[in-house]
Structures are given as C-alpha cells and as structure tokens.
Amino acid sequence: MSAITRRCGSSASSSQSSLRPSPTEVVRGEVFRLPAPRGGRGDEQRGARHAVIVQAEEFLGLSTVLISPTSTSARPASFRPAIALGRQETRVLVEQTTVVDPQRLGRFAGRLDADELRSVDEALMLVLGL
Numbered sequence: 001m002s003a004i005t006r007r008c009g010s011s012a013s014s015s016q017s018s019l020r021p022s023p024t025e026v027v028r029g030e031v032f033r034l035p036a037p038r039g040g041r042g043d044e045q046r047g048a049r050h051a052v053i054v055q056a057e058e059f060l061g062l063s064t065v066l067i068s069p070t071s072t073s074a075r076p077a078s079f080r081p082a083i084a085l086g087r088q089e090t091r092v093l094v095e096q097t098t099v100v101d102p103q104r105l106g107r108f109a110g111r112l113d114a115d116e117l118r119s120v121d122e123a124l125m126l127v128l129g130l
Contacts, residue, residue: 026053026065026102029117031085033106034069050085050109051100052092052120064099068092068120079127081119083112094123 026032034051055066070090074080080091086109112120124130 026060026105027111028053028055028057028060029112029120031070031083031109031111032067033109034067034100035104035106048106050090051105052083052112054094054097054120054124063101065102065105066097066099067105068094068097068124079123081116081123083116083119085110092120092123094120094127097124097127 030053031050032053034049036048050070051067052070053060053065054068055062059066070083070085070092072088072090074091074093076082076091079094081094082089082091084090
C-alpha cells in the first residue's frame with residue numbers, strides 16, 4: 001500500500017485521528033474544518049472556516065502544514081478560485097495562505113477535484129509571482 005493511499009484512507013476514517021490529523025495523514029487538495037484562530041488582529045480572518053491543504057506531498061512530513069483558508073463571502077477575484085464544498089460555493093483565499101499545526105485541523109470535509117486543484121495552483125502562481 002502506498003503512503004498516499006494510507007493517508008487518504010486514514011483521513012476519511014471515523015477514528016479519532018480523522019478529527020486531528022498528523023502531517024502524514026493529510027493529502028494535498030484535501031479540505032478540513034479550521035477552528036477560529038485566537039487573537040486575530042487587523043484584517044485577519046476571524047471565525048471558523050474550511051482550509052485547503054496546498055503543501056506539496058513531499059513536504060507533508062514537516063511539523064506544520066501549508067493551508068489556504070476559504071470564505072463564502074469573499075469577493076470574486078482572479079486569485080480566489082471558487083470550489084464546491086458540499087452544495088455551497090466558497091472561494092479559496094490563496095492570498096492568505098499560511099502554515100498551521102496539523103493539530104489545528106478539524107474534521108475532514110472533502111477533497112478538491114482535479115479542475116479545482118488546478119485552479120488553486122494557478123491562483124497560487126499568480127499570487128506568488130511564479
């Protein structure tokens with residue numbers, strides 16, 4: 001069984017580990033619930049939301065994981081791709097990509113399809129000037 005298969009299988013399980021994934025239990029393109037941050041300031045996002053794992057697979061063993069938060073109320077922009085999360089459209093805020101401790105990730109909420117992940121990649125390239 002490959003490492004990716006093990007990660008996919010464990011992230012979708014109903015065990016306690018699916019509630020608080022470790023870096024080796026997440027896969028790029030997966031979406032998790034992200035609890036509200038403590039002590040947000042200025043224009044930082046407040047409130048619970050979802051987050052997309054954008055970190056490259058080969059770096060998921062690090063102690064932190066790179067995520068892009070989502071927002072259902074963000075204005076459309078070329079750097080904010082829309083994704084379907086359940087039956088609701090939400091925007092991935094790639095301009096607010098950050099790192100979090102994997103223990104901050106909540107419940108598994110889904111996985112981006114290939115087109116959605118490609119849109120996130122294109123938005124990241126735009127925002128990062130690549």
